[in-house]
Amino acid sequence: MSSITEPRQTWKLAAGLLVVFYALVTLLPLLWIISTGFKTPSDSIAYPPKILFEPTFEGYVNLFTTQTRQSEEFLANNPPTNWYEQLVHDKGMVIAGPSRYGERFFNSLIIGFGSTFLSVFLGTLAAYAFSRYRVPLKDDLLFFILSTRMMPPIAVAIPIFLMFRSLGLSDTHAGMILLYTAVNLSLAVWLLKGFIDEIPLEYEEAALIDGYTRFQAFRKVVLPQATTGIASTAIFCLIFSWNEYAFAVLLTSGSAQTAPPFIPTIIGVGGQDWPAVAAGATLFLVPVMVFTILLRKHLLRGITFGAVRK
Amino acid sequence: MSFICFEYDLWDMRASADIGDCGSMAEIVVRNLRKEFGAFTAVQSSDFVVADKEFFMLLGPSGCGKTTTLRMIAGLELPTSGQILIDGEEVGQKPASQRDIAFVFQMFALYPHLNVRKNISYPLISQGMHRSEIQEKVLEAAKLLGIEDILNRPVSGLSGGDRQRVALGRAIVRNPKCFLMDEPLGALDAEFRERMAGELRSMHDQMGATTVYVTHDQREAMQMGDRIVVMNHGVIEQIGTPQDIYDYPATMFVAEFIGSPPMNFLFFEDTLAPEADTITLNGQSISIRPVSTAGRGSFAFGVRPEHISFDDMSPYRGRIDATEYLGTTQIVTMTTPNGSLKARLAADIKIIVGDSVGLAFRKELVTIFDCESGVAVTSSPDQDRQRNG
Numbered sequence: 001m002s003s004i005t006e007p008r009q010t011w012k013l014a015a016g017l018l019v020v021f022y023a024l025v026t027l028l029p030l031l032w033i034i035s036t037g038f039k040t041p042s043d044s045i046a047y048p049p050k051i052l053f054e055p056t057f058e059g060y061v062n063l064f065t066t067q068t069r070q071s072e073e074f075l076a077n078n079p080p081t082n083w084y085e086q087l088v089h090d091k092g093m094v095i096a097g098p099s100r101y102g103e104r105f106f107n108s109l110i111i112g113f114g115s116t117f118l119s120v121f122l123g124t125l126a127a128y129a130f131s132r133y134r135v136p137l138k139d140d141l142l143f144f145i146l147s148t149r150m151m152p153p154i155a156v157a158i159p160i161f162l163m164f165r166s167l168g169l170s171d172t173h174a175g176m177i178l179l180y181t182a183v184n185l186s187l188a189v190w191l192l193k194g195f196i197d198e199i200p201l202e203y204e205e206a207a208l209i210d211g212y213t214r215f216q217a218f219r220k221v222v223l224p225q226a227t228t229g230i231a232s233t234a235i236f237c238l239i240f241s242w243n244e245y246a247f248a249v250l251l252t253s254g255s256a257q258t259a260p261p262f263i264p265t266i267i268g269v270g271g272q273d274w275p276a277v278a279a280g281a282t283l284f285l286v287p288v289m290v291f292t293i294l295l296r297k298h299l300l301r302g303i304t305f306g307a308v309r310k
Numbered sequence: 311m312s313f314i315c316f317e318y319d320l321w322d323m324r325a326s327a328d329i330g331d332c333g334s335m336a337e338i339v340v341r342n343l344r345k346e347f348g349a350f351t352a353v354q355s356s357d358f359v360v361a362d363k364e365f366f367m368l369l370g371p372s373g374c375g376k377t378t379t380l381r382m383i384a385g386l387e388l389p390t391s392g393q394i395l396i397d398g399e400e401v402g403q404k405p406a407s408q409r410d411i412a413f414v415f416q417m418f419a420l421y422p423h424l425n426v427r428k429n430i431s432y433p434l435i436s437q438g439m440h441r442s443e444i445q446e447k448v449l450e451a452a453k454l455l456g457i458e459d460i461l462n463r464p465v466s467g468l469s470g471g472d473r474q475r476v477a478l479g480r481a482i483v484r485n486p487k488c489f490l491m492d493e494p495l496g497a498l499d500a501e502f503r504e505r506m507a508g509e510l511r512s513m514h515d516q517m518g519a520t521t522v523y524v525t526h527d528q529r530e531a532m533q534m535g536d537r538i539v540v541m542n543h544g545v546i547e548q549i550g551t552p553q554d555i556y557d558y559p560a561t562m563f564v565a566e567f568i569g570s571p572p573m574n575f576l577f578f579e580d581t582l583a584p585e586a587d588t589i590t591l592n593g594q595s596i597s598i599r600p601v602s603t604a605g606r607g608s609f610a611f612g613v614r615p616e617h618i619s620f621d622d623m624s625p626y627r628g629r630i631d632a633t634e635y636l637g638t639t640q641i642v643t644m645t646t647p648n649g650s651l652k653a654r655l656a657a658d659i660k661i662i663v664g665d666s667v668g669l670a671f672r673k674e675l676v677t678i679f680d681c682e683s684g685v686a687v688t689s690s691p692d693q694d695r696q697r698n699g
Contacts, residue, residue: 202419205386208406209413210480211436224423 030285036278044274058087059275063101063266063283067093101280104262109287110173111258112242115180119237120230122181123188124196128218130189131196132204142193145186153183154246164251171256179251180241187240188233195229196222231298235291242288259284336397336487336520337362338383343392345378352378354544355392360488360522365514367535368524371567375544377492380524384490385409397487407436412481414491418473420465420480427461430479437484451483454513470498474506478513488520495530507534528568532556540564556614558690562679565612571641573612575679576648581606582678582687589678592647594626597673602689608681611648615641617672618653624668633661644669 036044038055061084069092078094080086088095130138160179161170169175199222207217223230249261263280266273338360345353353375360366368376381387383394385406394402401409412433420429427448434444452458455475460468465476474494481489494510495503511534514521525531531538532552540547540555540563548560559565565573578591584604588595591611598611616639628644628651635657642661644651646669653669655661678688 200417200419202415202417203421205406206413206415206419206421206480207432208386209384209411210433210484211407213405213407216436221421 033278033281037275037282039275039278041271041273041275044278056087056275057084059273059279061087062273062276063279064099065095066097066099067091068096070094099266100262101259101266104257104259105283107173107252107256108242108258108260108284111176111180111256112238112287114173114177115184115241116234116237118177118181119184119188120192120234123185123192123233124223124226124230126185126189127192127196128222130193132201142190145189148183148186157247157250160247161250171252171254173256176248176252176256176258179247180244184237184240188237191233191236192226192229195226195233199225228298231295235295238291239288337395338366338488338520338522339393339395340379340383341393341395343379343382343394344390345375345382345387346390352544353382353389356541356546358539358546358549360520362520363518365511365521365523365534365536367531367538368522368541369528369531369535369538369567370526370541370547372526373543374541376524376526376539376541379541380490380492380522383522384411384413386413410484410487412484412486412489414477414481414489414494416493416496418477418494418497420473420476422466425462425464426457426468426476426479429465429476430461430483433480433484447483448479451479454482454516455479471502471506474498474502475509478510482513482517488522489514491521491523493525494523495525495527503530510534528570532568540567542567554690557675558686559612559677560686560690562610562612562681562684565677565679569614571615571652571654573614573677574618574649574651575610575612576646576651577608577610577681578648579608582609591626596626596671596676598676598678599674599688601678601687603680603685603687605680605687609687610679610681612677612679612686613651613671614675615652615654617675618651618655619670619672620655620659621668621670624670626669627666628669630661630663630665630667632663 035053037059038057039050039053040056040058043050043053065084065088067088072092075089075092075094080089085095129135130142135141164170164175164179167175169178203221203225204214204217207221208214212220243260244258245260248258252258252261259280263277263284266276266280340356340358340360343353343356344351356375356379368379370376378387382389382402383396385401385404385408389402392402393400396409396411406413421432424432430448430451431444434447439447448461449458452461455478457472457475457479460472460476465473468476477494491510495506498506507530513519523531523534535552537549537551538555539549542563548555548564550558550560555564556568559568559573562575565575576591578589580589582589582601582605584601586601586604587599588597589609589611590596596611626646628646631643631645631650633643634641638657639654640657640659640661642653642655644653644667651669676688677686679685680687
């Protein structure tokens with residue numbers, strides 16, 4: 001017996017080690033970013049790179065504040081009142097005010113989640129209609145919707161730029177939400193149609209018989225069963241709109257600028273402030289991670305959907 | 311076996327308990343009903359009346375239009391033309407939600423995200439019924455079906471029989487005008503099917519319900535139905551009681567579809583005068599019921615296997631090819647000058663393969679069909695009654 005189980009366990013161990021190794025390789029850049037966020041500027045560019053270092057919040061403080069250099073006299077007259085003022089004070093500077101990172105981050109939240117909500121909302125309705133109703137030219141319409149994904153979205157950047165300028169949508173939240181929704185919607189319709197197709201028609205018919213209207217049947221019977229599809233579609237949409245860089249650079253500069261184009265522009269005194277950039281990138285990862293973890297159960301089921309018959 | 315008895319005891323108890331008596335049950339009238347799906351005509355032009363409190367079967371092979379007919383009565387499909395009246399009210403173009411009917415689906419279609427109690431109460435919630443009243447009615451229905459103990463269970467873990475009962479619970483809880491069932495036993499194991507068929511029929515009788523039931527299983531139709539409609543290619547072939555349909559099939563399709571083994575056909579050419587009561591098979595005169603429609607050409611002499619017996623005096627003979635022993639009876643396959651024949655005979659008759667035997671037929675249960683149209687030319691008791699009355 002043992003001669004059969006032993007090789008299997010060795011194999012399992014080898015497979016496990018391989019997975020751990022692969023995870024380490026892929027996580028290394030992430031680890032690098034996170035650790036750089038806690039380094040001093042000099043540590044961050046040290047060569048050979050420092051693996052062990054004394055952690056500091058300097059990067060995070062720099063990320064959220066603007067600072068000015070002051071005379072020794074001024075510094076002596078204005079002693080720091082808390083830990084982050086102390087940190088800045090030690091460099092011979094004082095905090096002049098908050099940086100724009102918070103605003104940009106907030107813009108990202110509004111635009112990312114706004115467009116995700118809109119894509120999934122419209123996508124669910126469209127997918128339901130495509131799945132259940134006799135739509136004239138259904139196949140052609142579906143192909144047309146898919147075809148919008150066949151070129152890189154940035155290929156239409158110039159027409160969109162011109163349209164946005166004449167419509168007054170440049171650098172507005174509404175404009176960016178609209179744009180990301182337009183890009184995501186085709187994916188949402190196709191993904192969700194697949195999920196809704198899998199829900200047997202009988203459930204809705206049973207609801208119709210039970211005295212509900214078509215819309216009530218959709219809301220009370222179809223939607224609860226489509227949560228898996230809706231959750232996984234939402235994650236895909238959010239990941240795109242959250243990370244989108246090219247359009248954000250092109251179409252936003254001020255009030256509606258999202259975090260991705262802003263982070264690389266964080267420039268400290270005397271050269272690029274790498275710890276602040278890394279801190280900005282680290283915080284930027286958090287919302288998508290939280291969102292994905294919250295919906296993880298659905299996502300896993302969504303990916304394996306159809307493989308296991310209920 | 312004892313379990314089955316228990317089920318029936320349960321039903322008997324209900325009879326005195328006076329639970330779930332349907333006051334609003336109704337007659338269903340179908341007139342010139344037609345349904346086209348593009349170029350395909352699923353139902354040609356159906357006419358029938360389902361009487362109040364009747365258990366009415368729609369029987370036919372798959373694709374014959376029986377399910378489409380049922381779905382039109384339910385409002386899940388809208389007819390291309392024709393009328394449907396439930397309780398005297400024209401509902402043909404009304405949505406399902408306004409017809410006050412209950413539908414039992416083949417796969418039950420229990421809402422998978424709700425538990426048993428919620429599933430059964432769903433049709434009541436849509437009516438805006440008060441919560442305490444819903445609780446009461448759900449409990450009543452659950453008791454009727456013997457599923458009180460699983461009310462709080464999710465539907466996903468239930469056995470086939472329990473799913474079936476929950477689906478029935480959802481149907482009876484609202485006291486609908488009629489029950490429409492689309493092969494409700496189709497998804498069950500063979501052993502369960504028998505039991506549920508009994509339960510279904512008892513439930514129908516207890517509730518005084520009008521039920522329209524679709525099936526492709528002739529045994530189920532014969533066993534449970536008060537009357538049966540046999541459909542084929544979107545056309546009604548015959549409407550009648552199980553016994554009428556079995557003994558006096560109106561067409562060759564019905565004769566072959568019903569019965570196992572099906573009706574035998576012996577083919578012959580003849581000229582039949584009206585009221586003729588004999589035909590000539592291979593030169594031998596054989597008496598039959600009087601012919602109601604005269605004609606000449608190819609005919610089929612239709613006889614059920616159990617209406618054939620051996621008779622040494624009979625000049626019409628066949629050669630025995632084989633026999634299948636079935637315990638109480640045996641099926642004997644023979645070759646006659648007019649085609650092959652299967653007879654159902656008592657199991658204790660000694661059969662010698664290769665023997666030539668004389669055959670006798672029960673003349674009152676022989677049906678002659680016109681081969682060209684497939685329609686029976688002998689009169690049925692209905693026609694006799696009309697003629698005599």
